[in-house]
Amino acid sequence: MPELPEVETVRKGLEKLVVGKKIEKVTILWPRIIERPEAELFAEKLLGQTIEKMERRGKFLIFKLTNYDLISHLRMEGKYEINQSDEPIAKHTHVIFSFTDGSDLRYLDVRKFGRMVLVEKDQGANYKGILALGPEPIPSQFKxxxxxxxxxxxxxxxxxxxxxxxxxxxxxxxxxxxxxxxxxxxxxxxxxxxxxxxxxxxxxxxxxxxxxxxxxxxxxxxxxxxxxxxxxxxxxxxxxxxxxxxxxxxxxxxxxxxxxxxxxxxxxxxxxxxxxxxx
Known part of the structure; x- marks a missing residue:
């Protein structure tokens, strides 16, 4: 399972690769990855959203979008890859975020345990899984x-x-x-x-x-x-x-x-x- 260092490294990578990109289309190949709202509405709400910032809390990734917070937990083997939209879709790809610049952010998960949740903007910190977490392991928060x-x-x-x-x-x-x-x-x-x-x-x-x-x-x-x-x-x-x-x-x-x-x-x-x- 990716732990904090791995998730933080993924966050840093995504910050370089997707911040500033605008979502043109969302393709959901395994709907159970989407915890809420239901998959069709999840995809609809994301149309036209721009990724403004990447944050992390514990092992949760938080995509800060124009109007929403998208919370992603990789669980056992979830991972993100950047591809061009015309590249073949790899096995175990479950969610595809297609951007207006012709690139994709693809979520892959061999075991299908990962989850995504869409909440209102700046409400990611109030998600139940995040509220239950202790302090981050840095001296300014962990006493x-x-x-x-x-x-x-x-x-x-x-x-x-x-x-x-x-x-x-x-x-x-x-x-x-x-x-x-x-x-x-x-x-x-x-x-x-x-x-x-x-x-x-x-x-x-x-x-x-x-x-x-x-x-x-x-x-x-x-x-x-x-x-x-x-x-x-x-x-x-x-x-x-x-x-x-x-x-x-x-x-x-x-x-x-x-x-x-x-x-x-x-x-x-x-x-x-x-x-x-x-x-």
């Missing part, structure tokens, strides 16, 4: 004291808690594993048992890992490409995720893979031990 307080309220394991997007948004499987490795915290450590120093280390690890991943253009594990058709580069910097049986870069112990909350999880069994404490 250590609030993070500490939030963790104390939860007995559940730290990894699934970080994945639920409420304490901080943008973390998926890859970057939770990387942040926990960096902070030397076991993925099954109960959140409310973390000591203040551990919370601080985790806080800075989250900010660091995501910032470095954004700088690298995200992580390409299987199919992810940005809007310019480029792979991310952060996979060469991974310390835990996908490193099963490889030596930990700190201590040399083989990285182990287990399931935590039904998610494949990578950690160092020596550096990241579960610590038995009172909550």
């Amino acid at each position: 250590l004291a609030a993070f500490q307080k939030g963790l104390k309220k939860h007995h559940k394991a730290i990894k699934p808690l970080l994945l639920d997007q409420k304490l901080v948004t943008g973390l998926g499987n890859i970057y939770v594993d990387e942040a926990l490795w960096e902070a030397k915290i076991h993925p099954e450590q109960p959140a409310n048992t973390l000591k203040p120093k551990e919370v601080e280390e985790l806080y800075y690890a989250i900010i660091d890992v995501l910032a470095r991943a954004v700088e690298a253009g995200g992580t390409t594990i299987r199919t992810y490409l940005n809007a310019l058709g480029e792979a991310g580069k952060f996979q060469i910097s991974l310390h835990a995720y996908g490193q099963t049986d490889k030596p930990c870069e700190r201590c040399g112990t083989p990285i182990k893979k287990i399931k935590v909350a039904q998610r494949g999880t990578h950690f160092c069994p020596k550096c990241q031990k579960v610590k038995v404490r009172k909550g």
Whole structure:
């Protein structure tokens, strides 16, 4: 699944490629991608709209249009490609935005899990999925004291808690594993048992890992490409995720893979031990 760094990289690419373009036609080949309004009305409302700006909130892309906000979530394998309108339509293309300049923005999704929603202008921030998100993982919005307080309220394991997007948004499987490795915290450590120093280390690890991943253009594990058709580069910097049986870069112990909350999880069994404490 594209995580925050990948979605931010897609946003930057689309900002270069489609801002200023006017929509002449919308072709919907798989209507279930459109959450609301119904597909025919969705296409009708977009006619003549100009893409004025590209924004992102968590893992949601927000196309700022003349009269609407178009919210797009890529889910597992959604991606956008720019093509000329006369180019053949690739397999797994589900929505085509045709512009007046003869180019297309095409949405492709092998698993068809992605979703699009059209809301009134500047109302994207009030979409239910966005309202539920925690702060962006940057120091100006993500505050250590609030993070500490939030963790104390939860007995559940730290990894699934970080994945639920409420304490901080943008973390998926890859970057939770990387942040926990960096902070030397076991993925099954109960959140409310973390000591203040551990919370601080985790806080800075989250900010660091995501910032470095954004700088690298995200992580390409299987199919992810940005809007310019480029792979991310952060996979060469991974310390835990996908490193099963490889030596930990700190201590040399083989990285182990287990399931935590039904998610494949990578950690160092020596550096990241579960610590038995009172909550």
